Structure formats: structure tokens, C-alpha cells
Amino acid sequence: MSLRAAPPEDAAVLAGLHAAAFDAPWRAGEIAALMATPGVFALTIDGQGFILCRAIAGEAEILTLAVDPARRRAGVGRRLVEAAAGLAVRGGAESLFLEVADDNHAALALYASTGFERVGLRRAYYASGADAVVMRRALNS
Numbered sequence: 401m402s403l404r405a406a407p408p409e410d411a412a413v414l415a416g417l418h419a420a421a422f423d424a425p426w427r428a429g430e431i432a433a434l435m436a437t438p439g440v441f442a443l444t445i446d447g448q449g450f451i452l453c454r455a456i457a458g459e460a461e462i463l464t465l466a467v468d469p470a471r472r473r474a475g476v477g478r479r480l481v482e483a484a485a486g487l488a489v490r491g492g493a494e495s496l497f498l499e500v501a502d503d504n505h506a507a508l509a510l511y512a513s514t515g516f517e518r519v520g521l522r523r524a525y526y527a528s529g530a531d532a533v534v535m536r537r538a539l540n541s
């Protein structure tokens with residue numbers, strides 16, 4: 401499976417992957433606007449998944465990560481996270497942060513297995529009422 405950087409022109413395709421993965425999908429226009437923001441980059445494995453990140457001033461953040469339901473548990477999510485972490489390191493980031501719903505067991509397991517630690521909790525952060533777990537991975541070790 402080949403992983404590549406996704407340009408803003410891919411926003412509609414990424415929105416399709418996002419819609420397949422989330423109950424509250426992001427519109428292509430929102431994704432394109434994010435991708436045009438300084439420090440934001442996207443990586444994709446075509447037809448399987450993508451990750452959208454922002455890296456600014458030594459800190460990086462996973463904005464979203466989506467894997468097609470038919471392609472899960474095959475290492476796509478892990479590969480996207482590791483590739484994003486590698487790019488963030490090369491861009492000078494020392495930490496990679498993310499927020500994940502505390503009832504999203506698949507994502508929590510993925511992040512725990514890729515070196516993230518819980519560093520905070522945001523109560524009732526999501527529209528569903530779920531809390532957000534804030535996680536951090538040190539990139540300099």
C-alpha cells in the first residue's frame with residue numbers, strides 16, 4: 401500500500417473517506433480550507449484512509465484520522481500515524497498531540513499502541529456528550 405502526501409485538490413476524496421468513518425462528516429470545503437492553512441499536511445493511502453495534521457512551533461497535532469471500514473485492522477491507521485509522526489519530527493516538532501472520544505475504543509487502542517499517553521481530559525467535549533481524552537506522544541526520544 402503506497403502512502404503519499406495529499407494536496408488540497410484531494411479534499412473531496414478525503415471527505416468521502418471521512419464520511420465513511422465518522423457520524424459527523426467534514427465537508428470537502430472544510431477539509432480543503434484546513435489543508436490550505438499554514439502548517440497543515442495530509443497523508444493518504446489511496447482508497448483506504450488519510451490523516452490530517454498541523455505542525456507549528458515545535459508542536460504537532462492530529463486533526464483527524466479516518467480508515468475505510470472495509471480496510472480496518474490491516475495496519476493502515478498505524479502506518480498513517482507513524483508517517484505523520486515522522487514528518488512532524490522532520491519539521492522540528494517535539495510533541496504530537498490529539499483528542500479522542502473516551503468511548504472510541506479502536507482509536508484509543510491504536511494510539512496507545514503507537515506511543516501516545518493520556519495527558520488530559522475535556523469533559524463533555526463532543527456533541528455526543530462524550531469526554532475527549534487528550535493524548536501526547538514525545539517525538540524527540
Ligand SMILES: CC(C)(COP(=O)(O)OP(=O)(O)OC[C@H]1O[C@@H](n2cnc3c(N)ncnc32)[C@H](O)[C@@H]1OP(=O)(O)O)[C@@H](O)C(=O)NCCC(=O)NCCS
Nearest residue numbers: 421465466467472473474475476477478500506507509510
Ligand atoms: C481508529 C482507526 C483509525 C484505526 O484504523 P485501523 O487501520 O483499523 O488500525 P490498525 O489496523 O493500524 O490498528 C493498529 C492497532 O490499533 C489497535 N486497534 C485498532 N482497531 C482496533 C479495534 N477495533 N479494537 C481494538 N484494537 C484496535 C490494535 O492494537 C491494532 O493492532 P493489531 O491489529 O495488531 O492488534 C479506524 O478504526 C477508524 O477510522 N475509526 C473511525 C474514525 C476514528 O475514530 N478516527 C480516530 C479519531 S481520533
